[in-house]
Amino acid sequence: MADLHNHDIEPTRPDLGLEAVSSAPVVNDGPAPMGKQLLGFWVTFRAMFKKPNTVQYPEVKEPTAERFHGRHQLNRHPDGLEKCIGCELCAWACPADAIYVEGAANTPENTMSPGERYGKVYQINYLRCVFCGLCIEACPTRALTMTNEYELADNSRESLIFEKQDLLAPLRAGMLMPPHPMYPEMNDTNYYKGDVPHAHPSQEVKND
Amino acid sequence: MGLIVGLEEKLPSGLVLTSVEKLAGYMRKNSLWPATFGLACCAIEMMAAGAGRYDLARFGMEVFRASPRQADLMIVAGRVSNKMAPVLRQIYDQMAAPKWVIAMGACASSGGMFNNYAIVQGVDHVVPVDIYLPGCPPRPEMLMDAILKLHDQIFDEKLGPNRAKVIQEVEAAAMAAKPTHQLKGLLA
Numbered sequence: 001m002a003d004l005h006n007h008d009i010e011p012t013r014p015d016l017g018l019e020a021v022s023s024a025p026v027v028n029d030g031p032a033p034m035g036k037q038l039l040g041f042w043v044t045f046r047a048m049f050k051k052p053n054t055v056q057y058p059e060v061k062e063p064t065a066e067r068f069h070g071r072h073q074l075n076r077h078p079d080g081l082e083k084c085i086g087c088e089l090c091a092w093a094c095p096a097d098a099i100y101v102e103g104a105a106n107t108p109e110n111t112m113s114p115g116e117r118y119g120k121v122y123q124i125n126y127l128r129c130v131f132c133g134l135c136i137e138a139c140p141t142r143a144l145t146m147t148n149e150y151e152l153a154d155n156s157r158e159s160l161i162f163e164k165q166d167l168l169a170p171l172r173a174g175m176l177m178p179p180h181p182m183y184p185e186m187n188d189t190n191y192y193k194g195d196v197p198h199a200h201p202s203q204e205v206k207n208d
Numbered sequence: 209m210g211l212i213v214g215l216e217e218k219l220p221s222g223l224v225l226t227s228v229e230k231l232a233g234y235m236r237k238n239s240l241w242p243a244t245f246g247l248a249c250c251a252i253e254m255m256a257a258g259a260g261r262y263d264l265a266r267f268g269m270e271v272f273r274a275s276p277r278q279a280d281l282m283i284v285a286g287r288v289s290n291k292m293a294p295v296l297r298q299i300y301d302q303m304a305a306p307k308w309v310i311a312m313g314a315c316a317s318s319g320g321m322f323n324n325y326a327i328v329q330g331v332d333h334v335v336p337v338d339i340y341l342p343g344c345p346p347r348p349e350m351l352m353d354a355i356l357k358l359h360d361q362i363f364d365e366k367l368g369p370n371r372a373k374v375i376q377e378v379e380a381a382a383m384a385a386k387p388t389h390q391l392k393g394l395l396a
Contacts, residue, residue, distance in 0.1 A: 052260075053260060053261055054260060054261060054262070054263045054266070055261060055262060056266075057262060057348075057349055057352050058352070058353075058356055061349070095321050096314070096320055096321035096323070097323065125318070126342040127314060127317040127318035127320075127330070127340060127342055128314060128318050128319070128320055128321070129314065129342060129344075130314055130320060130321050130344035131343065131344055132344075150343070150346075150347065150349065150350050150353075151349075151350065151353045152341070152342050152343070152350070153339050153340065153341040153342070153350065153353055153354035153357050154339070154340060154357075155338060155339055155340070155357070155361065156340070157317075157318070157330070157332070157340060160317075160340055160342060
């Protein structure tokens with residue numbers, strides 16, 4: 001180490017080749033010719049006669065894409081029994097922890113869905129939900145699907161936690177409001193195969 | 209608005225005050241100027257809502273003010289980190305009353321899927337929120353829907369003695385509400 005006493009410690013700068021990189025020369029050709037200017041103005045002028053592309057939203061609602069991810073819906077079997085079996089797979093799949101499910105056992109007096117269990121408590125927190133659709137992919141019975149409804153804004157946090165009654169599909173023709181017994185001589189497998197066409201008269205619960 | 213705000217204190221509650229309320233509400237809701245407060249991807253949808261296709265100018269809202277002094281509405285568009293929270297609060301404080309806040313998107317409303325140490329779990333921890341808008345991000349129509357719901361809310365806003373009565377009623381309802389530990393699941 002002969003250079004210990006060398007006070008000239010500043011290293012020599014490498015040649016970065018800065019001299020070689022010269023900026024592009026500035027060329028001032030003056031204003032564009034009249035023809036080119038008019039061409040530019042023509043674009044502006046033409047736009048005045050174009051149809052406006054504004055969607056008049058609250059009055060005119062353009063349909064969303066067919067597979068738009070909107071509010072969820074809990075579906076029913078054709079006889080009105082719920083498809084949800086309370087398995088909580090949607091809650092497990094949810095990346096935002098927005099779903100809460102509590103299952104309970106079906107009893108002969110209180111049959112909400114074909115099979116052993118049904119979703120007793122079902123809540124979706126729309127403040128957390130990111131509408132990714134992983135819950136729909138996870139659902140083994142196609143109980144949970146998404147609708148195209150998107151007008152969800154509200155003024156309190158509580159009102160944006162949707163409960164089961166807010167999410168359940170409405171009763172359509174041929175459906176009976178559960179709880180009611182299963183279709184006669186059919187088990188849950190028949191339900192999933194689509195063998196149940198509509199509610200059977202014997203399924204009606206008589207209130208004595 | 210200054211004239212009306214001064215007047216309402218002197219008016220007794222009755223026909224005159226309700227007329228003034230309606231006039232003030234009508235004027236306020238039709239000249240709602242938002243502050244620019246885009247924080248994340250929701251801001252892109254907010255810009256789309258301001259652009260030609262959705263055109264917030266139809267509601268008298270085309271001017272996104274860079275200065276909070278000239279804004280009435282803060283659209284918190286995006287996730288608010290703990291570091292951003294004091295800034296958000298300062299901008300809110302600098303806005304002249306009356307002022308409103310929309311929490312746009314899941315992150316601003318509740319933290320969304322970012323349930324971690326860095327993100328404020330809902331902007332209502334920092335500022336009072338008038339409308340929560342879910343979605344990730346919400347499409348421009350959803351934002352406009354939230355804005356229109358806020359317009360209705362502003363139009364029905366009470367002034368003077370009527371306002372004091374409303375505040376009392378809200379307070380009483382909050383006291384009578386079911387405690388959260390008795391609620392189930394996500395409501396707890």
